[in-house]
Amino acid sequence: KNEVEQSPQNLTAQEGEFITINCSYSVGISALHWLQQHPGGGIVSLFMLSSGKKKHGRLIATINIQEKHSSLHITASHPRDSAVYICAVYGGATNKLIFGTGTLLAVQP
């Protein structure tokens, strides 16, 4: 079993829909990151979380440390949101950095 699991692996949505991507992990962490990768490879760091909730524009990220679970929400989705979203956890004391396999999101107009 992977130490970081993302779901779903693939997601197709219609423009305007509310989208949720989930990340579950089995290791102790000091921080969790959400990354966005567009076709062509460029990666952008969206959020770094150690507790609670963060919001940036139409994107919201939450984390529940006790349940070892994080969600990334996109409100009013747009075709330009189409990308791979990757969850990554940092183990802190272990200095271990583990990536999820990513969620491929396609938002259709």
Added chain:
Amino acid sequence: KAGVTQTPRYLIKTRGQQVTLSCSPISGHRSVSWYQQTPGQGLQFLFEYFSETQRNKGNFPGRFSGRQFSNSRSEMNVSTLELGDSALYLCASSLGASGDWETQYFGPGTRLLVL
């Protein structure tokens, strides 16, 4: 501020050769991390350099090495290339002062093809 730059962007090598990739971080950033991305394994952490010292290391063989210069620019080297080394190699920079994995600013990557 200029972003993270990587050179070259594309590279073709043959098995057994070695390759050196270069990364220039954002001005003021002292940490540079390297990652390998393949369709089969996804993103994997190679190593991180801070103030010219390797601070963290992933689970890659010794054929993968790196260094950082006094101006924070970094290079990674892969010796005795194997077909499985074909990948997108990404570097990312951060301020690095905390020692934790801070918000990373990624470069565009170097796509390496080993024939």
